[in-house]
Amino acid sequence: MxxxxxxxxxxxxxxxxxxxxxxxxxxxxxxxxxxxxxxxxxxxxxxxxxxxxxxxxxxxxxxxxxxxxxxxxxxxxxxxxxxxxxxxxxxxxxxxxxVISRVVTSDRAYDSAILDRDLDRLETIYPFIDRKVIGRSVEGKPIEEIIVGTGERLIQINASFHANEWITTPVLMRFLNDYLLALTNQSAIRGIDVKPLFTKNKVSFIPMVNPDGVDLVIKGPPQNKKEEILAINNGSNDFTGWKANIRGVDLNNQYPAKWEIERDRKPFKEPAPRDYPGPSPLSEPEAKVMADLANEKPFQRMLALHTQGKEFYWGYEGLEPEESQELAKDFERVSGYRSVQYVDSYAGYKDWFIQEFQQAGFTMELGRGINPLPLSQFEQIYEEMLGVFLVTLYK
The missing domain is CATH 3.10.350.10 (LysM domain)
Structure with missing residues (x-):
């Protein structure tokens, strides 16, 4: 107004x-x-x-x-x-x-058009957020960053690296909306006064890293690439198993953190719906956007939202800082998720983030079941993750 x-x-x-x-x-x-x-x-x-x-x-x-x-x-x-x-x-x-109630969507499959509409609403009501396009996908769709806060500590929270894990985007957007509501209504979230969090932190929200892939899973292939994508998907019109970007590259296997190990042991040596790490590290524009963002801003904490498994990973080659273990204990307590320090997987964004910056990075595996998780799990997942978000900003 x-x-x-x-x-x-x-x-x-x-x-x-x-x-x-x-x-x-x-x-x-x-x-x-x-x-x-x-x-x-x-x-x-x-x-x-x-x-x-x-x-x-x-x-x-x-x-x-x-x-x-x-x-x-x-x-x-x-x-x-x-x-x-x-x-x-x-x-x-x-x-x-x-405005005393939420405006973001959580009752339908969440594609890039819904994200754009919800961000327009939030930007209109809460003009103190800083919304910017930090890059574009293969198909030219915007990859957006929303910054909230004036503090010196930089925190990044991202979602939808994987196409069929799109439920992570409305989870992130629900928290963003609740945070903005609490700030303007001077109310608490789970008893925590959020006003000090605004001046302590500057939070970077990247709600949809892989907009082309999300739209493919939800709406099907674009006409200009239909034949090419169907060929990658073995001729099937069922894209529920698709994790990759629109070119068939798994964006969370794209980072130069023992990328060669993943390249050599992955079953796919060419574009596929999942697990193909690409022809080289950071070959995909979406992966490069996220690397450039981290290189430009000294993030001290990072949460990457994925599904599924009700667990989270927080170590890489012993390079994680001491605070990661303390945060992991709190995350486990407030979410009920299982804490896993090391996992036999490389080349992910979390791996690279810890390797490059020795800062606290986490891959959160939300919910449990077969991707894409049904919206019937949304409320439970959000309640499980809300404490994690608050700990990340508060501690």
């Missing part, structure tokens, strides 16, 4: 009027000089949307504000050209609405 500055208004006043923490308000208006507001200047108010309202008999600004549980001056500031003493039945005014 946007408001127009009146004489005497300040960001501090808006913070008090709309009950939005001042640091959140400042972050939503990064291009504004808070000490030099100009009359008529537009200011973004996070956590609110504006709504048209048709005046009824007996309405006053005061009664509307009281009935809608919004501040009276919040209505006045949105209707500066309306005389509050001369309201007419049928007249249209604007009222502020505090």
């Amino acid at each position: 946007e408001v127009k500055v009146r004489k005497g208004d300040s960001l501090w006043y808006y913070s008090q009027l709309f009950a939005i923490p001042i640091n959140i308000l400042l972050e939503a208006n990064r291009d504004v000089n808070p000490t030099a507001l100009q009359i008529g200047q537009r200011i973004k108010i996070p956590g609110y949307v504006s709504e048209n309202y048709v005046v009824r008999a007996g309405d006053t600004f005061y009664s509307i504000a009281n009935r809608r549980n919004v501040p009276l001056d919040g209505i006045l500031i949105l209707n500066q050209d309306v005389s509050p003493n001369m309201l007419q039945i049928g007249q249209r005014i604007i009222v502020p609405i505090k």
Whole structure:
């Protein structure tokens, strides 16, 4: 929601009027000089949307504000050209609405179009997030990063490296939505005050690393590549077993962390629905985007969301830092997932991240069953993972 500055208004006043923490308000208006507001200047108010309202008999600004549980001056500031003493039945005014419930989708197969729509919603309601395209897939679809927070500690959380593990994207998006809701409503999540987490951390959310693959599993092949993809899939129109990107390369086997071992022992030596590590490390644009991101930003923690198994992996060649073990103990406690330090698998993003930066990296295997996991498991998976997200930001 946007408001127009009146004489005497300040960001501090808006913070008090709309009950939005001042640091959140400042972050939503990064291009504004808070000490030099100009009359008529537009200011973004996070956590609110504006709504048209048709005046009824007996309405006053005061009664509307009281009935809608919004501040009276919040209505006045949105209707500066309306005389509050001369309201007419049928007249249209604007009222502020505090957003107190989720807007992201969790009730259907989650493809890249749904992600884009949900990110548009979040960006509109919560303009203090920083949304940017960090690269593009084989098919040119955006790979997006959403940054939340102003702290010095950088944390990365990514999802949908694997196409048929797309349920990890709405899990990540649910947490992002809940975090933003708690920040703007000054509420807690599981008893944890999230306001200090905003100033302690800068969290990088990458909700869909493999948009082409996700869309293939959910919607089928694009017409321009149908024959090629069907050939990779042994002629089958069933893509539920497809983990790879659109070129048949497994993105989580693409990293130069003993990549040659995976190349030599994988059964597939050419494009396949899963487990083909590609012709060389980082041959795929999606894998390179994620490597470039980590090389550009000094992340101190990283969670890669996968399915399935209700376990997580956190070691690589003894290069993991001491804090990884402490975090693993907490993750195991809050999620009920099994902690596994080492696993006979290489060339994954977590492996490379630990190898290159000696920082805490985790591969989280959400839920249990056959991929793609059914949406009937979503609520349970989210509750299992919520504690992991909170520990990652809090500890």
